[in-house]
Amino acid sequence: MVKVKAIWFFGLSASGKSTVSKKLFEDFTKNNIKCALLDADEIRNGLNKDLGFSIEGRQENIRRIAELCKLLISNNIIPIVSAITPLHIHRDLAIQIIGKDNLVFIYTKCPLIICQARDPKGLYKKAKAGEIKNFTGISDVFEEPNETIQFVETQSKAIEETFRDVQAILKKEFTKSNSNYSIAPYIKHQCLFVHIPKSGGISINRSLFCNLGTGHTPIWQFQKQLGEQAFNNFFKFTFVRNPWDRLVSAFLFLKKGGLNEADKLWSENNLKDYHDFESFVKNWVNEKNIFSYVHFIPQHYFLCVNGSKPLVDFIGKYENIEIDFKYVADKLNIKAPLQKLNVNETKNHYSNYYNEETISIVKDVYKRDIELFDYSFDYS
Numbered sequence: 001m002v003k004v005k006a007i008w009f010f011g012l013s014a015s016g017k018s019t020v021s022k023k024l025f026e027d028f029t030k031n032n033i034k035c036a037l038l039d040a041d042e043i044r045n046g047l048n049k050d051l052g053f054s055i056e057g058r059q060e061n062i063r064r065i066a067e068l069c070k071l072l073i074s075n076n077i078i079p080i081v082s083a084i085t086p087l088h089i090h091r092d093l094a095i096q097i098i099g100k101d102n103l104v105f106i107y108t109k110c111p112l113i114i115c116q117a118r119d120p121k122g123l124y125k126k127a128k129a130g131e132i133k134n135f136t137g138i139s140d141v142f143e144e145p146n147e148t149i150q151f152v153e154t155q156s157k158a159i160e161e162t163f164r165d166v167q168a169i170l171k172k173e174f175t176k177s178n179s180n181y182s183i184a185p186y187i188k189h190q191c192l193f194v195h196i197p198k199s200g201g202i203s204i205n206r207s208l209f210c211n212l213g214t215g216h217t218p219i220w221q222f223q224k225q226l227g228e229q230a231f232n233n234f235f236k237f238t239f240v241r242n243p244w245d246r247l248v249s250a251f252l253f254l255k256k257g258g259l260n261e262a263d264k265l266w267s268e269n270n271l272k273d274y275h276d277f278e279s280f281v282k283n284w285v286n287e288k289n290i291f292s293y294v295h296f297i298p299q300h301y302f303l304c305v306n307g308s309k310p311l312v313d314f315i316g317k318y319e320n321i322e323i324d325f326k327y328v329a330d331k332l333n334i335k336a337p338l339q340k341l342n343v344n345e346t347k348n349h350y351s352n353y354y355n356e357e358t359i360s361i362v363k364d365v366y367k368r369d370i371e372l373f374d375y376s377f378d379y380s
Contacts, residue, residue: 004076005174006069006098010085010145011108012137013123014115016154016162020108021082023163028078036072038065040083053134062090066097073102074224086142088269089292091149096294100262101181101215104173106166107151112137114155146265185209186234189332192222192312194238196302197295198249200318203341204239204325208334216294218302219311236311237328240299240373241318242380243366244359245350247285250295251277266293281358285365299369315373319380351378 007024009017018039028035040061044051048064051057062085069079085091095103115137116124127135134140145151150173152165186192186209193208195201195216205213214222223231241249253259254267270293274280290296303310314331316324325338354362359377363370370376 004073006079006103008081008105012115014118015108015110017082017108021080025080035078038081066094069098084136086136088143105149107145107149108154109151110154148261180212182211183214191235194219194302196299198246199239199241200321207336207339220305237314238312239316242375243369244362244377248350248353277353281361300372
């Protein structure tokens with residue numbers, strides 16, 4: 001059985017996205033693999049015809065396509081996407097919605113000058129003449145992906161050769177597995193652990209379940225995947241952390257390279273200009289930016305649905321982790337000591353990184369977390 005993941009082709013207009021995605025759709029259909037072709041041009045003529053090409057319009061276009069992908073995956077249908085997806089933040093948004101392990105990005109790499117020469121729809125010509133505004137590559141930017149994104153060269157290769165390159169990428173992506181992540185221990189112990197980033201989750205998962213669980217899966221995704229009966233019957237728990245402390249930890253963690261290559265590259269692309277925590281908070285931390293990477297997303301996002309109360313049975317606190325961990329271990333009848341893993345080695349208390357202005361900024365941006373989990377700046 002083929003694993004179900006979204007396959008997302010992106011690149012400049014006329015770089016070959018549509019051609020190769022249609023070729024893949026035909027191949028999958030021929031081999032009785034359930035799939036759906038989501039061409040951004042066609043979607044903009046229908047579902048997304050209310051959207052323009054402003055920053056907000058492009059962001060919403062990607063969000064809707066990603067939500068469609070998630071819906072198709074939940075029904076065991078492979079989405080094949082063809083969309084320019086010009087900015088890093090657009091790709092990060094797709095990952096956030098679909099899930100890193102459920103998405104394969106393939107960049108159709110072709111120089112802008114070649115794409116302009118091809119220009120099958122005459123769009124570049126119109127953009128240069130000022131007839132089309134906000135056109136990627138002419139009046140809007142296209143950000144080259146980092147080196148971890150897989151790509152196919154489309155400049156000089158025939159479609160058959162490019163398609164063979166795509167098949168090689170997909171063979172590797174659809175057959176690889178990661179034994180560090182598994183929901184099986186949760187099913188065995190009839191529980192769900194909502195792992196909020198930078199709240200001690202790696203230590204808890206490793207200590208209780210000897211793996212990394214399901215990563216940073218929000219509660220609503222568990223609810224949808226398991227069904228109402230299992231979801232209601234399982235013991236659901238999480239751990240939260242003082243938002244001021246958590247933000248310092250996330251910043252230092254990512255500035256040091258994070259846990260993996262994706263963390264490192266995101267940090268290099270987004271945090272390189274912030275040499276200290278104060279400048280980071282003053283210039284980057286706001287209600288929009290915190291959703292651009294999982295380590296900064298508010299904690300209530302992982303636990304609540306449409307403004308509800310947290311849909312868990314127990315909320316442990318990082319500040320009380322040993323006692324609260326013991327409660328959970330006893331509840332699950334698991335005899336295991338708490339391993340303290342992935343701990344930031346810093347001699348400074350988090351409060352030393354703040355002044356009155358940055359305390360206030362974090363208080364405003366993470367207001368709901370502070371109220372919901374009963375935190376104050378000096379709670380530690």
